[in-house]
Amino acid sequence: MPKKQRPPVVLTPALCKGCGRCIEACPKHAISFGEEIEQTSGYVPVVIDYDICNHCGLCLSACPEPYGLGNTVYDLEHPEHLYGERAARPPRPDDIAARQIPLPELGPLVLKGNYAAAIGALLSGCRHVFGYPITPSTEGAELLSKLLPKLGGVFLQACSEVATVNHMYGTGGAGLPTMTFTSSPGFALMLEGISYMIGAELPSVFINVMRPGPGLGYIGPEQSDLKLCCRGLGHGNTHAIVLAPTSPQEMLDQTMLAFELTFKYRNPVIVAADGFLGQITGRVTLPDAMVEPGLPGWAVYGDAAHSGNLNSSIFQDWTELERHNEHISAKYREMQKHEQRFVANHADDAKTLVIACNTPARMAKAAVEQLRREGLPVGLYQPVTVWPFPIDGLVPLLDHVERIVVVEASDGQLEDELRLALHSAGLRGPELSHLRHMGGILPSDREIIETVRGVTREA
Template sequence: MAPTKERPKPFLIPKYCKGCGRCIEACPQNCIMLGKDIQPETGLTPVILNLEKCTGCGMCIVACPEPYGLAPSPLKADYELTDPAAMFGPRASDAPEPKEIPDKTIPLPQLKPMVLKGTYASTIGALLAGCRHFFGYPITPSTEGAELMAKLLPDLNGVFMQAVSEVATINHMYGCGGAGLRSMTFTSSPGFSLMVEGISYMIGSEVPGLIVNVMRGGPGLGNIGPEQADIKLACQGLGHGNTHCIVFTPSTPQEMLDLTMLAFDLGFKYRNPVIILCDGYLGQMTGMVKLPDHMLQPGIPAWAVYGDNMHRRNLINSIILSEQDLEKHNEHLNQKYATIEANEQRADLFHCEDAEVLVIACNIPARMSKGAVQVLRSQGVKAGLFRPITLWPFPIKLLKPLLSHVNRLVVVEASNCQLENELRLALSHAGAGHVRIDHLQHYGGILPQQQEIVDTVKTKA
């Protein structure tokens, strides 16, 4: 190749050279040598250019690993120039300021109630909420939800993907949620355990997404009976670091649909994943479900990394090296958690207004508890049911005022103190830890029955 006059020679701002010397062998004319002078700013020794014989072949530029290392010399400039702006131009990124593409609410005609099992109700709620991306890995007793998604999504031009594992599932959701779209998964306890690392990344990066966990018996492989085995994990153990998600605990197929829709709204409102905990019974249980009067066509949030120019400036990321910056980020997350705690506590109160003893239960055990409270009332016991619909944040604002007339709480759950511990923590933070707490617990797929609850309330009184 004969040198031509147009081919620019290289130039180098020495402080951007780390002296690796790749360019030395690359130069066929031996124009480049190892330097001797240490750069005071970097402590490194840049190469020295002697371009008398340079043909402008450019091989040294191809060899230089530093973006602002060896570069073609601008016309009429000489390589001793050291002002980066003069050499590289003042251009910052020309990516535009990202703007939100808003969601659209679309009215639905009045539709008659459907008869759906819990996982199906959640599936249909997700479709109505605008979710068109499902990622999941089959696990009993959650799989029917995924199967229905696989069946229905193609007809809505959506994407169903069976992931290689739950670990991959949650990272697909990280990607899809990071792109600003609504995605979800169904899983069950062992699968949920595998997802918690990814949930921590989602929280750290502020990526929304819905995880519906149809809880089963544990620990380990346990069994596939209904348990409330993952309350601890969902409320206090979402992977490493300072993590919280809104945790919903529906108790009917209707709530599976309603809370699924709400979960997407709140997930995007707060830029945080949301968890729905239901037990194996509720996942499998069929019941009546009324449909909403609207569905949603989601837009794209301003923060998304959608893969278009509008969102090019954005970054989805949870690594923040500087201690000060990471502390600031945690303070930001704490503020978000505080806002959620202030605004999103939800509970269903049944005969609580004059109750002296409150049964506290969620999911299917709350249904048995409701029956028990009716029986107790008919026997003259002033019992009420306090059913948390959010477990994080625990609805302590709704519970605390009742403690003026309630002298005892009876926690009914299908786990070993996991619900009770959430209650105790909330009471303690609220300065109301003095109230007496009894409990009725079952594990392994056995749910507390109505008569047992009645007996527990009466015998422990």
């Protein structure tokens, strides 16, 4: 093509960093290193001898800068285009709301806890599940790997828990419900990803069927990760709502609640079950509606409407990053205000209050029922959310509660949450004692009864 018919090559000196890669690319040797510093950029741009240049354009494909060399003079005619105010972005599309679809009245199912949570996920509209096998949580992944293909869904067995959480970061980032089943050592490996999800404000549900540690520990039931779930979700200022089920029914119900909350707050939600809850089989009543998920406006779905969106947790400007943290902290305050959940039994007139969650709460309930039959004023306060700790429901009880007995399958992880919550509420709280087991042993109802009798006698 003769020179005249090819568009001219135009250098925008302000956008040239002077690397000189175009110099080598020019067969006519029309380009050379410049000598004058460009005042706006501080670089020394190259110089083009337009008398020699034949517009061949080879320099264009050698230039690493998108707009250093070009074929149009547009940028030169409109310098304000370069330095002007932020250009208009396409508006973020509206949220497509999730839809409740009524279910017919169905008979109860008899389900293992892990299966119940898996079915809860299906009824929540989750069709993308990722996971890595780990006892005692694996049955959830196994069932979903069987059922999801029948519903146009995907179960992908990841190469590790680290990959799992990042698959979830992708699918959650696309605005769809996603979840995993894991257990303590696997959950620990997911923490980095959870921190990124919190930073990028992405939804996801984690069913952590906790087992004893430290290290490999073993596979029995323990409440070993309450600390990790409530205080240690990777680096940064992180929190997530932590739900604590006590039965297969609650494994299903709380999984469904978790999906609702994770989209409501754009923050991961953790269902912290102990090993027993993964393995226990029981009666499960199905809800009267299932969910067809929508598509949030913020999603990076990979279509034209959402192409202006970005999932990211990086903020180069420190002030902006602080503002982002404040925004996330404001969400935590909202969760603390609106999402505290608990169940109380015989608590209204209790002088001794047992605090327990997960399977130990069932033993505690059995113990409390027995002690009540014996006439002792004992009650049970069962946090359903461990974070936010349901302090607002506890405070009024402290008018008559003289002592609290924390019953748990860990070395005081639940008690620490209670102590922090009391302290934050400006309360000293009543006398605290506890019954703890670890290693896969759960506190038995008999031990709880003895412990309560013991502290009551002492008083």
